[in-house]
Amino acid sequence: MSLFHYVLLTGAWLFWMAPFLLLKRNREQPAQVDKRARWGILLQSVAYCLVWQSDFWNRRPAPSRVALAALFFTIGALLSWTAVRTLGRQWRIDAGLNPDHELVRAGPYRVVRHPIYASMICMWFGTGLLVAPMPLFALCLAILIAGTEIRVRLEDSLLASRFGDDFRSYQTQVAAYVPYVR
Template identity: 35%
Template sequence: MFQLLSVVFGTLVIVTAIRRGRESGRQRLDPRARVGVVVQVVGIFLACIGPIHPDMRSTTPAAIIGAAIVVLFGVGAVWLFYASARALNKNWSIDARMRPDHELVRAGPYAHLRHPIYLGLLFYMLALAIAAGHYLQLIVAIPVYLWGTIIRTRVEDRLLSETFGASFDAYRRSTPALFPRLG
């Protein structure tokens, strides 16, 4: 099941990137965000390297719960990416950049989080590590991934603040960056 979710997730990322293609015209681009992407990828890589411990194949209660958690995180990752990319529409990009016609998106997952795609990637990393039995690797992988996410979100937030001013600043005050408020 996790392999199927991985294929769906990877396909969504690739198709979304291809649909956006290379953009022409004037846009403000901040290449420093790529450092954050690289650090995020290192975090995800750290969660998945090493021998696989397939304890999910048994029918023990722990394995069944683990499989359910993997499916929950995997489906959450796919849904968050799909819903976020759809809400962003033409604003979605791997690069941190502002188009001349950029809009401040506050619909869909962006009504609850400023950076829901990064939460989706965290969910994917957790599903990957749990499916592979790499629980201890998460001790290092999660902080590395979050460090990359902080780098990336600071650059994106700065670009959005420069572009939208008080409107974005109000959005930032009312909407958490990565983890939704409970209650």
């Protein structure tokens, strides 16, 4: 990979991470937590680590892959910023609900119920396009989707237990993390 590719990767990931580091989140203990979501985090982490398991430093991605990666990075970074800003202090790493939790439907939550996961998938796609051969890319994608599905289903269950029919209505109207795919 060229210096440009390394700068693109590093810059994209730093920009994606910035809202999680800069914006305040609720550090109080949530009223309800589902720790099983950590299995999803584990699988997502495996997918992120595995995608690098090739001789990526020798890769010379085609210009079309670089352009597509840049597009995914841009979408992913914009989604992370808008989603975290829209959630405000409700954002947390664990699947949990605060006592004052509200069902957010504004901003990117009008398009997908889990825009932070959508942003993570975009960032993963961008990275994979630059560093991974296709067989490895496909394997890691399957692992990433499995981990994301675990987290989405557990979070949706928590939200349904709190917001009932209001959430179920939202769930039928808005896709989980890929727009228009239910």
